[in-house]
Amino acid sequence: MTDLKPRTDWTREEIAALYEQTLDGLISQALRVKQVNWPEGKVQKSQLLSIKTGGCAENCGYCSQSAHFDTGLKAEKLMPLEDVVAAAKRARDNGADRFCMGAAWRSLKPRDVPKIANMVSAVKALGLETCVTAGMLEEGQAEALRDAGLDYYNHNLDTSREYYDQVVSTRTYEDRLDTLAKARGAGIKLCTGGILGMGESRADRIGLIHELSRLSPHPESVPINMLVPIEGTPLGQSAPVSVIEMARAIAVCRIVFPKSWVRLSAGRDDMSEEGQALCLLAGANSIFVGDRLLTTDNPAIAQDEALMDAIGLEAASHAEMEAGPASGKTTLIGH
Ligand code: SAM
Ligand code: DTB
Numbered sequence: 001m002t003d004l005k006p007r008t009d010w011t012r013e014e015i016a017a018l019y020e021q022t023l024d025g026l027i028s029q030a031l032r033v034k035q036v037n038w039p040e041g042k043v044q045k046s047q048l049l050s051i052k053t054g055g056c057a058e059n060c061g062y063c064s065q066s067a068h069f070d071t072g073l074k075a076e077k078l079m080p081l082e083d084v085v086a087a088a089k090r091a092r093d094n095g096a097d098r099f100c101m102g103a104a105w106r107s108l109k110p111r112d113v114p115k116i117a118n119m120v121s122a123v124k125a126l127g128l129e130t131c132v133t134a135g136m137l138e139e140g141q142a143e144a145l146r147d148a149g150l151d152y153y154n155h156n157l158d159t160s161r162e163y164y165d166q167v168v169s170t171r172t173y174e175d176r177l178d179t180l181a182k183a184r185g186a187g188i189k190l191c192t193g194g195i196l197g198m199g200e201s202r203a204d205r206i207g208l209i210h211e212l213s214r215l216s217p218h219p220e221s222v223p224i225n226m227l228v229p230i231e232g233t234p235l236g237q238s239a240p241v242s243v244i245e246m247a248r249a250i251a252v253c254r255i256v257f258p259k260s261w262v263r264l265s266a267g268r269d270d271m272s273e274e275g276q277a278l279c280l281l282a283g284a285n286s287i288f289v290g291d292r293l294l295t296t297d298n299p300a301i302a303q304d305e306a307l308m309d310a311i312g313l314e315a316a317s318h319a320e321m322e323a324g325p326a327s328g329k330t331t332l333i334g335h
């Protein structure tokens with residue numbers, strides 16, 4: 001370990017070597033990185049709200065909200081501002097520090113930008129960090145959202161470049177990278193990660209982490225989702241991924257993204273307490289709280305509190321969250 005900047009020049013082979021070592025070797029390496037960069041070891045809490053549900057033009061094979069599949073989900077209009085604010089207040093009461101507003105859109109329409117901007121400003125005024133995920137961005141839209149107070153834009157790469165067309169065919173990997181560049185260009189922090197359990201190989205998981213590691217600077221937030229299988233979608237019958245594989249991917253992310261929040265995202269409701277504990281011990285330092293994600297369930301707050309107590313993990317305060325990783329020290333692994 002040396003004091004150097006997070007690396008954006010990882011090779012796939014180096015990431016594969018991290019991923020494929022023994023689990024105790026991998027986790028102990030991830031823990032060293034965590035201790036240097038996140039000495040407080042606190043867990044950041046985000047809460048999601050689906051502000052525009054269903055009827056999406058994209059055909060993401062995992063998603064309950066695509067208009068291409070019959071998942072039984074009713075499409076809804078954009079939620080009124082006051083309902084969003086009320087939900088954000090509840091999230092703050094739940095101890096969340098970041099509020100993530102998700103819209104089932106292929107891309108953000110010019111007419112919706114002022115509406116989303118108003119939501120961002122109102123949520124920011126509650127003292128919460130703001131995050132939006134609303135599909136592809138066009139020129140100038142990221143700047144408008146930034147000016148409204150947007151901290152993060154979520155836009156997941158989901159899987160490797162090679163496996164991408166097995167998951168979605170209505171857009172390309174390059175489209176995804178282009179929107180990430182637009183958000184970054186406006187000075188918005190990036191939240192981007194992927195999903196495990198879509199029938200991809202381990203090489204695809206390594207490929208995803210490699211693509212994410214090439215983003216410079218690194219995404220500030222890296223969500224790792226376990227597929228929540230949705231009946232009626234092409235991926236609804238996928239074989240579940242093991243929690244040990246989730247822990248491996250998270251530990252590799254901890255090492256490769258030493259200064260990013262690595263989130264154990266969707267899928268916790270299908271995991272045992274022990275499984276979640278393993279992923280947190282492997283280096284995840286962020287979770288979604290509240291009993292709903294976008295359209296599926298998440299563990300209840302009381303359950304999460306019991307889990308945190310059992311492991312002895314504390315929630316990060318707003319100030320600690322804004323301060324981010326320990327300054328001055330950076331960890332370089334692999335040299
Ligand atoms: N439409 C926007 C987009 O695709 O960027 C935002 C909403 S979309 C639901 C946000 C992310 O949630 C997806 O990129 C995907 O990674 C994750 N996601 C969606 N459905 C999921 C599922 N069933 N299981 C796990 N993750 C899922
Ligand atoms: C992310 O990586 N996962 C979140 C958030 N970012 C937008 C969404 C998870 C959605 C899980 C399925 C659902 O609730 O519809």
Ligand code: SF4
Binds near residue numbers: 105
């Ligand atoms: Fe639409 Fe996003 Fe769902 Fe894809 S993941 S179908 S873009 S809401």
